[in-house]
Amino acid sequence: MKGRRHDRTMGRSSTFNILMYSHDTYGLGHIRRTMAIASHLRAPDVNILILTGSPIAGRFAFPDQIDFVRIPGMIKKTNEEYLPLSIKINPRHALDIRKNIISATTKTFRPHLFIVDKEPLGLKKEVLSTLQWLKRCLPDTRTVLGLRDIMDDADTIRSAWAKKGIYDVLAALYTEIWVYGIQEFYDPIVEYEIPGTVSQKMVFTGYIPRKVPNPEEIRKEKRRHCLAEREPLVVVTTGGGGDGYPVMDAFLSMLESFGTPVPFRSILITGPFMPKKQRTDVHRRARTVGVRCFHFYRQMEKVLAAADLVISMGGYNTLCEILSQKTLPLIIPRETPRREQLIRAERFHAHGIAEYIPWNALTPVVLREKVLHLLAHPRCREAAIDRFTMTGFEVMRQRLNVFRSAS
Secondary structure (H helix, E strand, O other), X not given: OHHHHHHHHOOOOOOEEEEEEEOOOOOOHHHHHHHHHXXXXXXXXXXXXXXXXXXXXXXXXXXXXXXXXXXXXEEEOOOOOEEEOOOOOOHHHHHHHHHHHHHHHHHHHOOOEEEEEOOOOOHHHOOHHHHHHHHHHOOOOEEEEEXXXXXXXXXXXXXXXXXXXXXXXXXXXXXXXXXXXOOOOOOHHHHOOOOHHHHOXXXXXXXXXXXXXXXXXXXXXXXXXXXXXXXXXXXXXXXXXXXXXXXXXXXXXHHHOOOOOOOOEEEEEOOOOOOHHHHHHHHHHXXXXXXXXXXXXXXXXXXXXXXXXXXXXXXXXXXXXXXHOXXXXXXXXXXXXXXXXXXXXXXXXXXXXXXXXXXXXXXXXHHHHHHHHHHHOOHHHHHHHHHOOOOHHHHHHHHHHHHHHHO
């Protein structure tokens, strides 16, 4: 034991090493959440290394003492089949490369804390052998599974976790499970039938806040997109954008059908993963109706803070970003291949925080009515939004301090 501890800290005895894993098969959510957590756990004596499959990780600015290791990207074809995102290689070989990089990085970095995002086993069990190695060879390393508030509907998660042996893995290989949500909003212990041996490891951190611009930055952003600061600003974002075209199409159809001057300004952010043909269509139609359109926005917090209303699909990270700015959200949640966005929209609506339109009810007419109503009556949600607090970073830092004091 002493030899292993000495090996891990040799040459960097004053640092605490955190390794974070984010499989990132699709979209922006995982890498944005991982980056946000890393940025708030860093300290002068903390090193953070992120293992990620995100093809856009390099677009983010990494603060001092945070870096990333890029593993080959994969994209989901079906629930069980993944294909290489860019390179033309046998999927099994691509997964073997990912697994070997994860293992080699862990053995070299020798983390004091290993945080796994969302997938307990990693993509196609690629993290399982690393978790087993840590338990066997670095038993002092704390292992944490980070879960968003809602994974999917209860029946789907119960069935999948039972089939894959997830409950046993959570009991045997994880020190703690951090749930990035509020238990009163959605309780996975009840919904997913978490056994007592696992539920006692669960820490509800609350939602994860995002950077909030100062008032002058918000005013500058508003002036950048509006002729006058008093003009309402509506922002439409579909996260990564891979499945966001129907939302953009409905919004543009709404603008195209206005018989009178549109009483608000609009910004569309398609996301970098929207298929090129769809993205081209959105940009062309946006120019026709005089709307600004971006495929990626580096400082989302500024444009979300400047907005009077943000239309999104209700992904975890997008909602955290919107509500951090105390901005009014309108959710249009997808219902396939997972129901987590719909469930989140329903729960937030029940608590008075967000309005939503069911996916099969989305039409330009319904969207117009909802947008105009929310812009005319913002106070119907403002009080609940003002009471909505985000404690995620505070609780995570508390847990980190506990881990460090026990090291």
